[in-house]
Amino acid sequence: MTTGRDIKIMIIEDDETIRNGYEFLINATEGYNVINTYCSFDEVLKKMPTEKPDVILLDIELPGTNGIEAIPKLKKMFTACYILILTVYESEKLIFDALANGASGYLTKNTPSAKIIESIREVKEGGGPMSINIAKMVIRSFQKNLESPLSKRETQILELISSGNSRSQIAKELFIDLETVRSHIKNIYIKLDVNSRADAIKTARENKLI
Numbered sequence: 001m002t003t004g005r006d007i008k009i010m011i012i013e014d015d016e017t018i019r020n021g022y023e024f025l026i027n028a029t030e031g032y033n034v035i036n037t038y039c040s041f042d043e044v045l046k047k048m049p050t051e052k053p054d055v056i057l058l059d060i061e062l063p064g065t066n067g068i069e070a071i072p073k074l075k076k077m078f079t080a081c082y083i084l085i086l087t088v089y090e091s092e093k094l095i096f097d098a099l100a101n102g103a104s105g106y107l108t109k110n111t112p113s114a115k116i117i118e119s120i121r122e123v124k125e126g127g128g129p130m131s132i133n134i135a136k137m138v139i140r141s142f143q144k145n146l147e148s149p150l151s152k153r154e155t156q157i158l159e160l161i162s163s164g165n166s167r168s169q170i171a172k173e174l175f176i177d178l179e180t181v182r183s184h185i186k187n188i189y190i191k192l193d194v195n196s197r198a199d200a201i202k203t204a205r206e207n208k209l210i
Contacts, residue, residue, distance in 0.1 A: 006033040007124050010053035010078075012070070013086070014039045014062050018109070022057060022086075022116070029117050039063070041070035044077075053081050055120050058103070060087040060094060068094065071101040082123045086116070092137055092159060093173075105129040148209045149191045157184050159210045162201045 009026055011034060013019040023034045035051045038044050042064035056074055060067035071083055084105040085098050095106055105123045107116065108131045119129035130138065148155065153174075160170045167185070171178045189195060192203045204210045 006031055007120060008033055008035045008051070008054045009120060010035060010044075010049075010056045010081075011037040012039075012041060012044065012056060012062065012067070013037070013059045015059075025113050026117065026120070032117065032120065041065040041067070041073065044074070052078050054124050056081055056083045057086050057120070058083055060085060060089055060098070068097050068101055071098065071103055075102045084119060084123050084129070086111070090133060090137070091173075092141060093156065095134060095137060096141075106134050107131050108134065148207075150188060150204075150209055154184050154188050154191070155210060157181065158188055158200060158204055161185070161197055162204070162210055 009032060011019055011022050011026075013022065016039070019037050019039070023037055026032045026034050035053060036044075036049050038047070040062045056078070058067045058070065058074070062070070065073070067085065067087070074081065074083060082104040083102060084107065085103050086107050086109060087094075088109050090108060098106055105119055105128055107119055107129065111119075111131050115129075115131075122129045150158065156174065157170055160173060165173065167178060167181045171181045174181075188200055192200055192209075194200045194203055201210075
């Protein structure tokens, strides 16, 4: 039985098994009520639900409009809702893009069920829940050396290099061409006075540049 005091939740997740799992988990918890589930933001647009959610659980990798792009649109459609990202992705860029676009929390899909339930209430009460690894990434970002000789883009590329990405993967991730990546890497080496990927990573970490 649901009550007017229940937290009303909308789920936007394209994997049916995961979507149904979240719905079962949440509805089995007293004080929580899943009012709608959708496989994409585009489906939400198509159906234009009249019932207003308190919290939206949102995946990032969705067919059509992705989760990051959907955040400000959902906030406009449901002005009083909070958005909690629930995804497999731990990319620093995606985390900050999500938070900058208006997400209130960011969890990875390996988050324990109890933590997901707790985070829904936390976000409804104005908190900013994050998975431990996500929180560490955010803190590490704020602890970076503000006197870094590297530009924001060079820092981004060096972080991707340190995560094991190839030049072509970096180009794809940042939507830039391969030659631009090569040029940035050359500038990174010059600024850090190094001659290799390993030395660049080592120097950057020692100086808290990444």
